[in-house]
Amino acid sequence: MISTEEPQSPGPGATELLTPAEVAKLFHVDPKTVTRWAQAGKLTYRRTLGGHRRYPRDEVMRLLQESADGE
Amino acid sequence: MISTEEPQSPGPGATELLTPAEVAKLFHVDPKTVTRWAQAGKLTYRRTLGGHRRYPRDEVMRLLQESADGE
Protein backbone atom coordinates (compact mmCIF):
# COMPACT_ATOMS: atom_id res chain seq x y z
CA MET A 1 0.00 0.00 0.00
CA ILE A 2 1.37 3.35 -0.98
CA SER A 3 1.19 6.00 1.67
CA THR A 4 -1.49 8.58 0.99
CA GLU A 5 0.54 11.30 2.61
CA GLU A 6 2.38 14.15 0.99
CA PRO A 7 3.68 13.53 -2.52
CA GLN A 8 7.10 14.62 -1.37
CA SER A 9 9.93 12.16 -1.65
CA PRO A 10 13.21 13.81 -0.71
CA GLY A 11 14.94 10.46 -0.63
CA PRO A 12 17.01 8.64 1.96
CA GLY A 13 19.11 10.78 4.25
CA ALA A 14 17.40 13.93 3.07
CA THR A 15 15.07 15.94 5.30
CA GLU A 16 12.08 17.82 4.00
CA LEU A 17 12.55 21.46 4.81
CA LEU A 18 9.91 24.12 5.30
CA THR A 19 10.26 27.84 4.83
CA PRO A 20 9.45 30.24 7.71
CA ALA A 21 6.24 31.19 5.92
CA GLU A 22 5.09 27.57 5.79
CA VAL A 23 5.73 27.02 9.49
CA ALA A 24 4.05 30.30 10.33
CA LYS A 25 0.87 29.32 8.51
CA LEU A 26 0.73 25.95 10.25
CA PHE A 27 0.79 27.63 13.69
CA HIS A 28 -1.08 30.73 12.54
CA VAL A 29 1.66 33.04 13.74
CA ASP A 30 3.93 35.60 12.12
CA PRO A 31 7.05 34.31 10.30
CA LYS A 32 9.04 36.50 12.66
CA THR A 33 7.67 34.51 15.56
CA VAL A 34 8.98 31.31 14.02
CA THR A 35 12.37 32.95 13.81
CA ARG A 36 12.22 33.77 17.52
CA TRP A 37 11.37 30.16 18.32
CA ALA A 38 14.44 29.10 16.39
CA GLN A 39 16.64 31.62 18.17
CA ALA A 40 15.23 30.45 21.51
CA GLY A 41 16.22 26.88 20.70
CA LYS A 42 12.62 25.66 20.56
CA LEU A 43 13.01 24.76 16.89
CA THR A 44 15.90 23.12 15.11
CA TYR A 45 16.85 24.62 11.78
CA ARG A 46 19.35 24.68 8.99
CA ARG A 47 20.57 27.71 7.15
CA THR A 48 20.91 28.30 3.47
CA LEU A 49 24.21 29.59 2.16
CA GLY A 50 22.66 33.05 2.23
CA GLY A 51 21.66 32.83 5.88
CA HIS A 52 17.95 32.05 5.54
CA ARG A 53 16.46 29.48 7.91
CA ARG A 54 14.83 26.21 6.82
CA TYR A 55 12.90 24.02 9.25
CA PRO A 56 12.62 20.20 9.24
CA ARG A 57 9.08 19.14 8.35
CA ASP A 58 9.14 16.25 10.81
CA GLU A 59 10.08 18.52 13.69
CA VAL A 60 7.37 21.03 12.92
CA MET A 61 4.62 18.46 12.46
CA ARG A 62 5.57 16.74 15.68
CA LEU A 63 5.42 19.96 17.68
CA LEU A 64 2.12 20.82 16.02
CA GLN A 65 0.57 17.54 17.11
CA GLU A 66 2.01 17.79 20.60
CA SER A 67 0.43 21.21 20.98
CA ALA A 68 -3.04 19.65 20.66
CA ASP A 69 -4.84 19.25 23.98
CA GLY A 70 -6.44 16.00 22.94
CA GLU A 71 -3.05 14.39 22.61
CA MET B 1 6.18 31.23 -4.09
CA ILE B 2 3.36 33.04 -5.77
CA SER B 3 0.99 35.03 -3.62
CA THR B 4 -1.82 32.57 -4.09
CA GLU B 5 -3.80 33.46 -1.01
CA GLU B 6 -5.75 30.42 0.07
CA PRO B 7 -7.81 31.07 3.18
CA GLN B 8 -8.89 27.44 3.03
CA SER B 9 -7.20 24.10 2.45
CA PRO B 10 -4.16 24.52 4.69
CA GLY B 11 -3.13 21.01 3.80
CA PRO B 12 -3.30 17.51 5.22
CA GLY B 13 -2.61 17.15 8.91
CA ALA B 14 -2.90 20.87 9.34
CA THR B 15 -5.94 22.62 10.78
CA GLU B 16 -6.89 26.20 10.16
CA LEU B 17 -6.32 28.04 13.41
CA LEU B 18 -7.80 31.22 14.85
CA THR B 19 -6.46 33.60 17.46
CA PRO B 20 -8.40 34.26 20.70
CA ALA B 21 -9.29 37.72 19.39
CA GLU B 22 -10.80 36.29 16.21
CA VAL B 23 -12.92 33.79 18.12
CA ALA B 24 -13.97 36.47 20.58
CA LYS B 25 -15.20 38.74 17.79
CA LEU B 26 -17.13 35.91 16.16
CA PHE B 27 -18.99 35.22 19.40
CA HIS B 28 -19.12 38.86 20.43
CA VAL B 29 -17.55 38.09 23.81
CA ASP B 30 -14.34 38.96 25.62
CA PRO B 31 -11.19 37.00 24.66
CA LYS B 32 -10.97 36.04 28.31
CA THR B 33 -14.28 34.23 27.99
CA VAL B 34 -12.96 32.21 25.06
CA THR B 35 -10.03 31.21 27.24
CA ARG B 36 -12.44 30.02 29.92
CA TRP B 37 -14.34 27.93 27.37
CA ALA B 38 -11.07 26.31 26.42
CA GLN B 39 -10.14 25.64 30.05
CA ALA B 40 -13.59 24.19 30.65
CA GLY B 41 -13.07 21.73 27.83
CA LYS B 42 -15.86 23.23 25.73
CA LEU B 43 -13.39 24.22 23.05
CA THR B 44 -10.35 22.33 21.76
CA TYR B 45 -7.17 24.27 21.15
CA ARG B 46 -3.49 24.07 20.30
CA ARG B 47 -0.63 26.00 21.80
CA THR B 48 2.05 28.04 20.13
CA LEU B 49 5.59 27.36 21.33
CA GLY B 50 5.20 30.50 23.42
CA GLY B 51 2.09 29.25 25.20
CA HIS B 52 -0.59 31.21 23.35
CA ARG B 53 -3.76 29.37 22.33
CA ARG B 54 -4.92 28.81 18.77
CA TYR B 55 -8.42 27.49 18.05
CA PRO B 56 -9.48 25.22 15.18
CA ARG B 57 -11.56 27.20 12.69
CA ASP B 58 -13.98 24.39 11.91
CA GLU B 59 -14.56 23.75 15.61
CA VAL B 60 -15.38 27.38 16.24
CA MET B 61 -17.65 27.69 13.22
CA ARG B 62 -19.55 24.59 14.24
CA LEU B 63 -20.16 25.87 17.75
CA LEU B 64 -21.06 29.25 16.33
CA GLN B 65 -23.84 27.75 14.22
CA GLU B 66 -25.06 25.64 17.09
CA SER B 67 -25.26 28.68 19.32
CA ALA B 68 -27.09 30.68 16.66
CA ASP B 69 -29.59 27.89 16.26
CA GLY B 70 -32.14 26.94 18.86
CA GLU B 71 -30.14 23.90 19.74
Add this chain to the structure above:
DNA sequence: TCCGATTAGGGTAATTTGGGCG
Protein backbone atom coordinates in the same frame (compact mmCIF):
# COMPACT_ATOMS: atom_id res chain seq x y z
C1' DT C 1 21.18 39.67 -15.07
C1' DC C 2 16.65 41.18 -13.99
C1' DC C 3 12.62 40.73 -11.02
C1' DG C 4 8.81 39.53 -7.57
C1' DA C 5 8.35 37.45 -3.20
C1' DT C 6 10.37 36.16 1.06
C1' DT C 7 13.56 36.57 4.95
C1' DA C 8 16.79 38.62 8.31
C1' DG C 9 17.86 42.14 11.34
C1' DG C 10 16.02 45.82 14.89
C1' DG C 11 12.66 48.33 17.30
C1' DT C 12 8.02 49.45 18.84
C1' DA C 13 2.79 48.61 19.49
C1' DA C 14 -0.76 45.19 20.39
C1' DT C 15 -2.33 40.84 22.11
C1' DT C 16 -2.35 36.93 25.36
C1' DT C 17 -1.66 34.72 29.65
C1' DG C 18 -2.75 33.87 34.50
C1' DG C 19 -4.60 35.35 38.75
C1' DG C 20 -7.79 37.88 41.37
C1' DC C 21 -11.95 40.93 42.10
C1' DG C 22 -16.92 42.51 41.51
Add this chain to the structure above:
DNA sequence: GCTGTCCAAATTACCCTAATCG
Protein backbone atom coordinates in the same frame (compact mmCIF):
# COMPACT_ATOMS: atom_id res chain seq x y z
C1' DG D 1 -21.97 29.20 37.58
C1' DC D 2 -20.84 32.68 34.07
C1' DT D 3 -18.92 37.01 32.39
C1' DG D 4 -16.31 41.59 32.25
C1' DT D 5 -12.58 44.21 34.04
C1' DC D 6 -7.83 45.47 36.29
C1' DC D 7 -2.99 44.18 36.79
C1' DA D 8 2.03 42.65 35.49
C1' DA D 9 4.77 39.75 32.70
C1' DA D 10 5.46 37.30 28.62
C1' DT D 11 4.55 36.55 23.80
C1' DT D 12 3.28 37.97 19.42
C1' DA D 13 2.30 41.41 15.55
C1' DC D 14 3.60 45.18 12.66
C1' DC D 15 6.89 48.79 11.13
C1' DC D 16 11.19 49.59 8.35
C1' DT D 17 15.56 48.61 5.09
C1' DA D 18 18.77 45.49 2.98
C1' DA D 19 19.87 40.99 1.42
C1' DT D 20 18.57 36.33 -0.34
C1' DC D 21 15.63 33.03 -2.81
C1' DG D 22 13.77 31.02 -6.96
